[in-house]
Amino acid sequence: MVPLGYYLVLGVILFACGVAGFLVKRNIITIFMSIELMLNAVNLTFVAFAAHWHVLSGQIFVFFVMVVAAAEAAVGLAIIIAVFRTRETLNVDRVNLLKL
Amino acid sequence: MNAYFHLWLIPGLPLAGAAVNGLLGRRYSHRTVSALALAASGAAFVWAIVCALRFAGLPETGLPLVEHYATWIRAGSFSAPFAFMLDQLTLVMILIVTGVGFLIHVYSVGYMAEEGGYYRYFSYLNLFMFFMLTLVLANNYLLMFVGWEGVGLASYLLIGFFFLRDSAASAGKKAFIVNRVGDFGFLIALFLMIERFGSLTFSEVFAKVSSLPVETAGVGLLTTIGVLLMVGACGKSAQLPLYVWLPDAMEGPTPVSALIHAATMVTAGVYMVARSNPIFFRSPTALTVVAIVGTLTAFFAATIGLVQTDIKRVLAYSTISQLGYMFVACGVAAFGAGIFHLMTHAFFKALLFLAAGSVIHALGGEQDMRHMGGLRRHIPWTFWTMTAATLAIAGTPFFSAFFSKDEILWNAYASPWGGNWIYWGFGCLTAGMTSFYMFRLWFLTFFGEFRGPAGATGDHTGHGHAGHAAGEPAHVHESPRVMTIPLAILAVLSVIGGYVGIPSVLGGANHFEHFLEPVFHAPPVTREIMEHSGRGIELLLMLDTTAAAVIGFLLAWLLYYLRPELPSRIAAGAGGIYRLVLNKYFIDELYGAVFVKPLIEGSRKLWHGVDEATIDGVLNASAHSAQELSDDVRRMQSGNIRSYAAWVTLGAVLVVAYVMWRGM
Numbered sequence: 001m002v003p004l005g006y007y008l009v010l011g012v013i014l015f016a017c018g019v020a021g022f023l024v025k026r027n028i029i030t031i032f033m034s035i036e037l038m039l040n041a042v043n044l045t046f047v048a049f050a051a052h053w054h055v056l057s058g059q060i061f062v063f064f065v066m067v068v069a070a071a072e073a074a075v076g077l078a079i080i081i082a083v084f085r086t087r088e089t090l091n092v093d094r095v096n097l098l099k100l
Numbered sequence: 101m102n103a104y105f106h107l108w109l110i111p112g113l114p115l116a117g118a119a120v121n122g123l124l125g126r127r128y129s130h131r132t133v134s135a136l137a138l139a140a141s142g143a144a145f146v147w148a149i150v151c152a153l154r155f156a157g158l159p160e161t162g163l164p165l166v167e168h169y170a171t172w173i174r175a176g177s178f179s180a181p182f183a184f185m186l187d188q189l190t191l192v193m194i195l196i197v198t199g200v201g202f203l204i205h206v207y208s209v210g211y212m213a214e215e216g217g218y219y220r221y222f223s224y225l226n227l228f229m230f231f232m233l234t235l236v237l238a239n240n241y242l243l244m245f246v247g248w249e250g251v252g253l254a255s256y257l258l259i260g261f262f263f264l265r266d267s268a269a270s271a272g273k274k275a276f277i278v279n280r281v282g283d284f285g286f287l288i289a290l291f292l293m294i295e296r297f298g299s300l301t302f303s304e305v306f307a308k309v310s311s312l313p314v315e316t317a318g319v320g321l322l323t324t325i326g327v328l329l330m331v332g333a334c335g336k337s338a339q340l341p342l343y344v345w346l347p348d349a350m351e352g353p354t355p356v357s358a359l360i361h362a363a364t365m366v367t368a369g370v371y372m373v374a375r376s377n378p379i380f381f382r383s384p385t386a387l388t389v390v391a392i393v394g395t396l397t398a399f400f401a402a403t404i405g406l407v408q409t410d411i412k413r414v415l416a417y418s419t420i421s422q423l424g425y426m427f428v429a430c431g432v433a434a435f436g437a438g439i440f441h442l443m444t445h446a447f448f449k450a451l452l453f454l455a456a457g458s459v460i461h462a463l464g465g466e467q468d469m470r471h472m473g474g475l476r477r478h479i480p481w482t483f484w485t486m487t488a489a490t491l492a493i494a495g496t497p498f499f500s501a502f503f504s505k506d507e508i509l510w511n512a513y514a515s516p517w518g519g520n521w522i523y524w525g526f527g528c529l530t531a532g533m534t535s536f537y538m539f540r541l542w543f544l545t546f547f548g549e550f551r552g553p554a555g556a557t558g559d560h561t562g563h564g565h566a567g568h569a570a571g572e573p574a575h576v577h578e579s580p581r582v583m584t585i586p587l588a589i590l591a592v593l594s595v596i597g598g599y600v601g602i603p604s605v606l607g608g609a610n611h612f613e614h615f616l617e618p619v620f621h622a623p624p625v626t627r628e629i630m631e632h633s634g635r636g637i638e639l640l641l642m643l644d645t646t647a648a649a650v651i652g653f654l655l656a657w658l659l660y661y662l663r664p665e666l667p668s669r670i671a672a673g674a675g676g677i678y679r680l681v682l683n684k685y686f687i688d689e690l691y692g693a694v695f696v697k698p699l700i701e702g703s704r705k706l707w708h709g710v711d712e713a714t715i716d717g718v719l720n721a722s723a724h725s726a727q728e729l730s731d732d733v734r735r736m737q738s739g740n741i742r743s744y745a746a747w748v749t750l751g752a753v754l755v756v757a758y759v760m761w762r763g764m
Contacts, residue, residue, distance in 0.1 A: 022745055092741050 007048035014041035028080050028090045032073075039069050103158060105151045107167050107184040110194055111233035113144045118226035125219025134209045137222035141205045141229055145198035152191055163187050163618060164303075166239050173242070177298055185239035185302070189619040192439060193236035193371055196446045197364050201229050203586040204359040207454050210583035211355050211461060221261060221353065228254035232364050236371060241290050241300040244372070248286070248336065251365045252279050258360060259352040271348040278345040282335015289328035296321060306378040310621065315383045326379050326386025329372065330393065337369030337423045340397045344688055346420055350412040354457030357412060362419045362453050363446040370426040370442050374435040377620045381433060381517075388518055391431025395512075395526045398424025400685075402533040406540075407671075407682045410467050411456050414541050418493065419449055421530060425508050428527060432519045434511035435620050436613035440601050441504035443612075447597045448492040448501060451590035455486035458579045458587065459545060466552060469544040476546040478576040481584040483546050485591040490542045492594040494535035495649045500598035505531060506642050507603060507613075513641055524641065531645045535652025543660035605638045 018038030025031050043062045050058025084090055117140025125133050158165065164187035173180040205225060212221050231254055235247025252275075260272030293300055297308045315322050333339065338346035349361045360366070373380065373390060380387050398421045405417035422445050429438030460467055462479050476483040492499040495506070509531070512523035578584070602608020659667050671678045680686070736747070 019749055023742060023749065026742075096740065 004048055004052045007044060011041045011045040011048070014044065026091050026093060028083070028092055031092065032076055032080065036069060039065055103154065103165060104167065105154060105165065105186060107151065107186060107237055108169060109147050110144050110198065111230045111237060113140045113147070114226040114229035114233065116140060118223045118230060121219050121226065122223035125223060128219060130213065130218050133219045133222050137226055138205050138209070140226050141198065141202045144229065144233070145202045148194045148198045151186065152195060155186060155191055160618065178294060180240055180242040180300055182243065183239045184237040187619055188616050189374060189439065190236055192443060192616070194233060196443055197229065197232050197236065200363045200446050200450050201359055203589055204355050204450060204454065207583050207586040208355040210580045211457055212353060215353070217261065224254055224257045225359070228258065228360060235368055239302055241293065245286065245290065248368060249283070251368060252276060255349070255360050255365055258356040259349045261352055261356065265351070268351040271351040275345040275349050278342050279335045282332045282342050285328040285331025289325045289332065292321070292325050292328070302375065306621065309378045309382060312382060315385065319385065322379055323383040323385045326383045327389050329376055329379070330386065330390050333369030333373050334393065337366050338420050339393050339423065339427060340400060343397060343401065343420050344691060347413050347416045350416050354412065354453055354460060358450045358453030358457065361416065362449040366419065366423060367426070367442045367446070370423065370430060370438055373427070373430045374439055377435050380430070381622050384518060387431050387433060390427050391518060391523055394424045394427025394431050395523050397421070398428060398530045399526045402530045402537070403681055404684050405537040406533060407678065409470050411459065411469050411541060411545065412467055414537055415449070415452050415456060418534065418537065421534065422449065425505065425527065428512050428523055429508040432511050432515035432523065433517035433622065434508065434515055436616045437504065437507040437511050439616060440612050441508055444492070444500040444504040444597045447590055448489045448594040451485060451489040451587060451594050452493065454587055454590065455482050455489060458482040458583055461579055462576050463552065469541060471552040472545045473548040474550045475576065479578045481578055481587060485587040486542065488591040489594050490538045494538050494653065495531055495645060497646055500594055500596065503598035503601050503603065506645060507601065509645055510638050510641055514637065528645050528648050532648030532652040535649040536656050539653045539656035540660050543656055547661055548664060603638070
């Protein structure tokens with residue numbers, strides 16, 4: 001059986017990748033994918049702990065996270081499409097109309 | 101004894117008149133406004149007469165008649181009612197106020213016909229009547245104080261009636277502020293009464309006062325109260341050192357000067373002192389203060405009156421001087437004589453002002469006597485009524501002021517309450533000066549040649565005096581009937597007003613003072629009867645003052661009729677003294693330098709130093725620093741989403757690091 005530590009390290013790596021992508025990338029879609037990556041890193045940790053401690057609630061939590069992520073994806077993609085239609089770009093640095 | 105006189109009607113009617121005219125008068129025609137105002141004041145006068153007639157039928161025991169309407173203030177054991185009272189003193193006062201007031205209302209209809217703000221004027225005048233009647237009818241000091249402040253307000257409004265003129269506006273302010281100083285003393289006296297006697301109702305206060313012994317030495321409670329009341333009276337009645345507002349108050353319309361600043365309001369202080377007589381009877385020190393203030397004021401103001409050239413200012417200083425006489429009478433506990441002079445003064449001084457107003461009216465606003473002269477042919481009504489008033493005030497035998505003034509001077513000499521020859525001597529000198537400055541005014545105005553700007557060509561040249569250097573007055577015209585009739589009535593009163601109080605030495609019975617006697621509660625122990633002591637002296641004093649008046653007249657005749665070039669030579673010869681008196685002893689300048697300027701400077705320092713620099717400074721500095729800080733912090737919100745994300749990440753890392761560190 002794979003020890004718990006391995007899963008956690010993988011989760012940290014995935015999360016760090018998500019954060020890095022979120023901070024570095026300019027394309028909104030990429031940023032969006034980075035967020036998904038972070039969410040799934042967390043999901044992985046949940047599942048790992050649930051299996052390790054034999055507690056179901058961790059796994060159920062994962063479902064909730066996935067539901068929220070799906071809803072977020074729907075809304076988020078809609079916003080991205082709307083932004084692209086008006087601004088004709090997906091570069092976040094140029095989506096700055098609210099800037100003072 | 102259930103007589104109910106509806107006394108509230110007397111002040112109530114003028115109040116109603118003031119309210120209607122003040123709120124709606126702007127839309128009314130002049131006729132409606134004056135009809136309303138005359139109806140209100142006339143009805144108050146009629147009701148006062150009705151009260152007087154019914155009062156005569158009351159038994160002595162029921163006095164004073166008190167009508168209680170409502171409780172105004174109740175705090176602990178102290179309470180102040182809305183209640184009016186009627187006794188002999190009040191009766192005299194309400195008759196004077198409503199009677200003279202009504203005549204002046206009538207006169208104003210003619211005098212103010214051309215002025216703007218007609219409804220405003222009559223509204224204020226009625227308002228003044230309301231407050232003045234409240235003042236004299238009140239049965240406690242607090243309600244009296246309401247009237248006291250109210251007449252001050254009405255006076256302020258009417259002095260500043262021509263408020264577009266800067267001098268009128270500041271004269272109004274001056275009157276109000278100087279009166280505040282006096283009111284301060286009055287208020288402290290009231291507080292002392294509340295603290296010591298637990299009441300401000302006259303009957304209760306005087307009952308408690310009567311049980312106290314006479315304060316013969318030192319400054320006790322009653323002396324303190326008495327002197328503080330006198331401070332209040334000094335403000336309202338323009339006595340030294342608070343008289344400075346009255347000459348400036350002449351900025352108001354002339355009928356206002358007649359009603360407020362001669363006949364009624366300024367006598368409120370005399371009324372108040374007379375009303376408080378139980379307190380003064382028990383404090384010889386306070387009486388002395390009153391007498392000295394009165395004597396000095398009478399003398400001092402008369403000297404200033406000698407050289408003034410503005411017709412109204414002469415009369416203003418004369419008023420101050422005559423008020424001084426009244427206080428001399430009060431100061432020697434001859435309150436009856438004081439009120440007697442108050443009444444005759446109300447007649448002849450109102451008449452003098454109204455006649456002066458008629459002269460000013462005739463000359464189209466000219467007030468400088470140096471530009472008058474020879475007017476007796478042009479305005480005969482004014483001339484003859486003014487003559488009656490001048491004879492009266494000068495103390496001509498058997499005119500009204502002869503009786504009242506001599507009653508005062510006799511008391512000043514012989515009263516058992518501190519009368520002595522010094523008061524009398526100053527009084528006699530003042531009588532001479534009064535005669536001089538009044539006849540000076542009379543000669544300058546009505547005799548000699550007209551000295552104003554020459555009339556329009558061909559206007560008045562038909563008089564056969566074509567050789568006159570200064571020419572004839574241009575459009576001089578006698579005032580309309582509505583102005584001359586009040587003058588005539590007042591002239592009659594000025595002549596005969598004194599016959600109610602002919603002293604016994606001249607074969608009269610002194611009805612007036614006997615009528616008032618029940619109001620004045622002299623302590624029985626020290627009560628002395630002066631009437632039997634020294635009739636010869638009384639006659640002698642009477643002759644002396646009459647002689648002084650005659651000398652005054654002769655001097656004025658010599659200087660301003662026979663040898664009109666002499667006064668300027670004398671003035672040049674007197675030099676410094678003349679300039680000193682002409683400039684009113686520089687009292688205004690002195691007060692300006694000692695009180696007004698330091699106050700203004702101090703206020704300016706407080707304004708710039710404390711208010712602007714400190715209080716505003718602290719507030720502005722904190723607001724400014726908050727702004728600076730916000731300006732720096734604002735830059736974090738760049739609008740760049742990835743920088744926000746970086747902050748979020750950084751925050752998360754810090755939180756996690758902190759939790760891990762705590763967990764170790």
